[in-house]
Amino acid sequence: MAANTGTQSAEDIDSKDILRILEKHTEDRGGLIAILEEIQAEYGYLPEKSLRIISDKTGRPLVDVYSIATFYRSFSLKPRGKHLIYACLGTACHVRGAPRVVEELKHQLGIEAGETTPDKEFTLETVNCLGACALGPVVVIDGHYFSKVRKSRISQLLEQARNGFGTLEIGKDKRIFPLNVNCPHCNHSLNDDTYDIDGHPSIRVTISSGRKQGWLRLSCLYGSYNFASEFDVSIDSVVSFLCPHCGVLFPSTSDCSVCAAPMVRMLVDGGGILQICSRRGCKNHILDLV
Amino acid sequence: MITLKINGLDVSVEKGSTLLEAARFLGFPIPTLCYMDGLSPYGACRLCVVEIGEGAKAKLVSSCTYPSEEGLKVRTASSRVLRARRMILELLLASCPQSKIIQDLAAAHGIRRQRFKQEYEDCILCGLCVRMCEEQMMGKAIGFRGRGENRSIGTPFDIKSDVCRLCGGCMYVCPACQLRCTYNEPEKAICGACANLSPPCVEKEQFNDMMCYMDPCVACEIKKDK
Ligand code: FES
Ligand code: FES
Numbered sequence: 353m354a355a356n357t358g359t360q361s362a363e364d365i366d367s368k369d370i371l372r373i374l375e376k377h378t379e380d381r382g383g384l385i386a387i388l389e390e391i392q393a394e395y396g397y398l399p400e401k402s403l404r405i406i407s408d409k410t411g412r413p414l415v416d417v418y419s420i421a422t423f424y425r426s427f428s429l430k431p432r433g434k435h436l437i438y439a440c441l442g443t444a445c446h447v448r449g450a451p452r453v454v455e456e457l458k459h460q461l462g463i464e465a466g467e468t469t470p471d472k473e474f475t476l477e478t479v480n481c482l483g484a485c486a487l488g489p490v491v492v493i494d495g496h497y498f499s500k501v502r503k504s505r506i507s508q509l510l511e512q513a514r515n516g517f518g519t520l521e522i523g524k525d526k527r528i529f530p531l532n533v534n535c536p537h538c539n540h541s542l543n544d545d546t547y548d549i550d551g552h553p554s555i556r557v558t559i560s561s562g563r564k565q566g567w568l569r570l571s572c573l574y575g576s577y578n579f580a581s582e583f584d585v586s587i588d589s590v591v592s593f594l595c596p597h598c599g600v601l602f603p604s605t606s607d608c609s610v611c612a613a614p615m616v617r618m619l620v621d622g623g624g625i626l627q628i629c630s631r632r633g634c635k636n637h638i639l640d641l642v
Numbered sequence: 643m644i645t646l647k648i649n650g651l652d653v654s655v656e657k658g659s660t661l662l663e664a665a666r667f668l669g670f671p672i673p674t675l676c677y678m679d680g681l682s683p684y685g686a687c688r689l690c691v692v693e694i695g696e697g698a699k700a701k702l703v704s705s706c707t708y709p710s711e712e713g714l715k716v717r718t719a720s721s722r723v724l725r726a727r728r729m730i731l732e733l734l735l736a737s738c739p740q741s742k743i744i745q746d747l748a749a750a751h752g753i754r755r756q757r758f759k760q761e762y763e764d765c766i767l768c769g770l771c772v773r774m775c776e777e778q779m780m781g782k783a784i785g786f787r788g789r790g791e792n793r794s795i796g797t798p799f800d801i802k803s804d805v806c807r808l809c810g811g812c813m814y815v816c817p818a819c820q821l822r823c824t825y826n827e828p829e830k831a832i833c834g835a836c837a838n839l840s841p842p843c844v845e846k847e848q849f850n851d852m853m854c855y856m857d858p859c860v861a862c863e864i865k866k867d868k
Contacts, residue, residue, distance in 0.1 A: 403798070413785075413805070414782075414798045414803070414805075415797070416782075418785065418798035419786050423789045
């Protein structure tokens with residue numbers, strides 16, 4: 353999640369910023385959602401003024417813009433807090449006790465779902481399935497997944513969110529350690545004993561870029577960026593990641609906070625989620641262990 | 643011309659006409675709620691259902707939006723249609739028991755009991771007002787907002803719209819309330835005449851040829867009395 357989320361107040365809205373966004377989407381009528389998405393990414397919400405400017409400049413009636421902005425759950429017309437909490441209330445998470453987790457979140461933050469704390473620190477939203485049902489109850493804070501969340505863990509999570517997850521301590525001192533990674537779809541292990549990188553079995557995935565498809569082997573050492581691939585991928589291009597076993601595209605639920613390419617999600621054996629940026633050359637990654 | 647069978651009768655109708663138009667032209671009554679001449683059909687209330695096709699393939703469609711097709715077999719009052727209509731009316735009546743139009747329709751279809759909890763909604767989301775505003779009054783002041791159970795009709799941001807000319811067309815066509823009066827909350831109100839006490843038409847001189855549906859208009863009446 354970008355650091356500037358929701359930190360700007362209504363006064364700072366610069367119509368120039370909005371006009372700049374609008375300029376990028378002049379060709380087609382269908383660009384409205386893309387425009388709204390960009391404005392939301394910029395300000396963390398959709399300020400009233402921005403909707404009026406969109407309506408002015410694109411010649412679409414304000415009601416239409418407004419009805420689209422209120423239709424989708426991902427758009428918010430109210431400023432949101434610095435930290436965005438998504439608590440899953442989908443079926444799988446529900447039966448595993450998500451309602452209690454949500455109750456606890458509401459209680460500790462003193463707000464209802466959909467609201468923002470008065471100090472503008474947290475916004476709590478409930479969602480209906482984040483696609484990680486086996487790990488439920490799932491809570492996502494600022495793009496970090498937390499699985500099998502219990503009531504007792506909430507205060508610690510909120511504390512961590514306040515301090516920023518950048519300083520999250522991963523397994524004591526060992527900054528570099530091997531990971532076993534599974535496909536989120538078929539749960540097959542992606543670690544490949546037949547090909548070592550850094551002296552450990554590599555993580556094998558299939559990548560496709562344009563017409564080309566081939567394997568990519570990543571070091572399984574967390575903290576190492578060594579890899580080998582079947583064909584050369586030019587720096588800065590975005591590739592799709594597929595499972596070599598079931599052939600399904602790895603899901604992506606968030607965008608890279610550095611370069612805005614989709615983050616690719618894999619499961620860590622033993623519980624946890626690893627997300628890596630799909631852009632060649634971008635080293636952004638997020639690891640959430642249970 | 644298209645030839646089709648309505649209630650067993652071979653008929654031919656203009657190409658491009660809907661089943662509702664065809665049936666009405668030929669004198670088969672079909673009740674409607676969200677349909678109005680001069681507005682584009684929207685298919686929200688489902689009251690105009692008819693049965694098309696035969697045997698296992700027969701299905702219910704909303705006649706106001708279904709175009710006439712060559713050789714189609716249509717039944718406008720089969721028992722299945724009547725059952726569906728009665729259910730729809732019973733549900734509409736539960737959500738809006740105070741509406742005269744819905745009460746009349748329910749009575750005409752022989753609904754004698756009310757099995758569902760009465761909600762006293764003031765909107766059934768038929769969209770007549772939205773279409774009236776856009777298509778006849780060229781306004782686009784009101785529209786749908788939100789979705790699912792939070793869907794509602796109103797102005798953007800719930801404040802008086804800049805493009806609203808206070809013509810009152812939306813209230814004129816509303817089947818749920820017939821003149822929805824929001825009393826003295828002029829900010830949110832569409833009419834607000836009782837709080838403003840100045841005729842909407844005078845204030846907006848640039849629209850002196852506008853149609854006004856505010857009849858009787860509180861503001862005009864007061865001015866006349868003076
Ligand atoms: S139900 Fe919570 S992730 Fe699917
Ligand atoms: S009149 Fe056809 S659906 Fe309402």
